[in-house]
Amino acid sequence: MPAAAASSPLDPELIAAQFDGLDGRVLIEKALAEPRLGRIALVSSFGTEAAVLLALLAEVAPATPVIFLDTLRHFGETLRYRDKLVAHLGLTDVRSVKPDSAEIARRDPDLLLFQRDPDACCGLRKVEPLARALTGFGGWITGRKRFQAATRAVLPAVEWAPDEGRFKINPLASWAPDRVAAEFDARGLPHHPLEADGFPSIGCMPCTERVAPGADPRSGRWSGQAKTECGIHRPADPVSL
Structure with a gap:
């Protein structure tokens, strides 16, 4: 008898496409239960919108690793x-990951x-520490949303990041601001204390400014510079969707 043909390798982009149309808690549940995605962590900045995603995770699997990038330049708030x-x-497994102290002293x-x-x-303070923290994980959950920036306008529910060799799960990609706000109210979630002080998007203290009412919520990040992302995310490619 002829030898059986070898199985075709899994197509990560095809796997990602199978989650199209899912969002919120349902997407989190499906992603965590899907062995082809590998071990999954959630990465959170604990910013103004973070509580909703973290609440959904806590309902589904509170022991899921949550990674917080402590850049050593955050607001105390x-x-x-x-x-x-x-x-x-x-949440029972929150990991605060810091940059390498020797590299900070050098660079x-x-x-x-x-x-x-x-x-x-x-x-130095985000991309490299996150790469170390995600070693061994096949995917990670993000809080990105399409309305946040032009670079996120075509964000899929699940995407394959070939530069990382892992999946990214975006449960809130399709959510609008009013849906996020409604979830805060419905769940009685605490707000970031700086939100009421004019900071709708919060990163490191030296690179975050207040935003005028009605302005782009992310315009206070790296204000005056041709920079909209910290580098841990790359814009989704509309051609591949």
Whole structure:
């Protein structure tokens, strides 16, 4: 008898497409239960919209690893909000990941790298620590939404990131601002304390400014620079969707 043909390798983009149309809790449940996606973590900035995604995860699987990138340049309010939200939701595996202290001493000794080269600063404090933290994970859950920026306008529910070699799950990709707000109200979720002070999108303290009412919520991030993403995400490619 002829030998059986070898199985075709799994097509990651085809797997990602099978989640199209799912969102919210349903998508989280399906993603965590799908062995082809591998082990999954959630990455959260504990910013102004983070509580909704974290609440959905807590309902489905509160022991799922949650990674917080502690850049050492966060507002104190963000760190206190993180601790409050973790306790409120009952999350049991929250990992605060910091940049390498030796690399900071070498590459940012005066702590002004954010002025000289903001991309390099994000690389040092976010991109590199996250890459280390995600070792061994086949996918990660993000809180990105299409309405947030032009670079996110075609964001799929699940995407394959070939540069990382893992999947990204975006449960809130299709959600509009009013749906996010409604979930906050319905669940009685605490808000980030800086939101009421004019900060609709919050990152590191040196690179985050208040936003005028009605302006793009992310316009306070890296204001005045040709920069809209920290580097841990790349724009979704509309051709591949």
